[in-house]
Amino acid sequence: MPDVNRGNRPLSPHLSIYRPQITSISSILTRITGNALLISALLVVWWLLAAATSPGYFAVADGVLTSIFGKLVLVLSLWGLCYHLLAGLRHLYWDNGGSMEIAWAEKLGWACVIGSVALTVLCLLIIGGLA
């Protein structure tokens, strides 16, 4: 587009200039957790496929998922899932027009971060009780 002036328009400041805020951090965390959960989802599908295939294959997949590294990935995934779920509920609430004020947006951001850690611990306790 040679005839379009791109030189002296006002541009948005680059991301690195902004001070990190709970609103921006909680927003990007939603995207990061949601997309990173693909890894956990694929691991779960692999585990189910292995269980449906043979005892030998199941031993391999189950061994990977219940190894120290596997457990670390799964616990981090559980936190990601809890965070993404809380952030998703926040999104649904916002989409309905609720609590759009900055002070509330900041409170809800902290609620997602702190709530996700609390929810992860609660889920681990429940799963431990059920297992």
Place this chain on the structure above:
Amino acid sequence: MAYMTDRKRAEGMGSAKEGTHHHWWMMVSSAGLAVLTPFFLFTFAPMLGKPHTDVVAYFDQPFPAIIAALMIVATFLHFKNGVQALIEDYVHGTARKVTLIATTCLSYAAAATGLFAIARMAL
């Protein structure tokens, strides 16, 4: 190009008019997943590390099998549409098209694989 009017240059460069549908689908799938997630978590997670025969017998029951099947389908369709927004924000040109096709195929393939596994244990 030099003979085109400003309007002609701008025509067809707007939105695809599908944003509302995409957003609504994300709302529907997220609401469904918010309900499904605890059910799936507390049926699937206790089975990790259990003997193979126990796992197969467990997913032979209607409730865990249906929950797992619903979770797999809803998760990967939600992922397909969610990752689309990510790709459209950060990837451009041909790479964007290739990535979108790849993630869409991966989503359906993973959903089909999960459903096959559940069906094989449940039926």
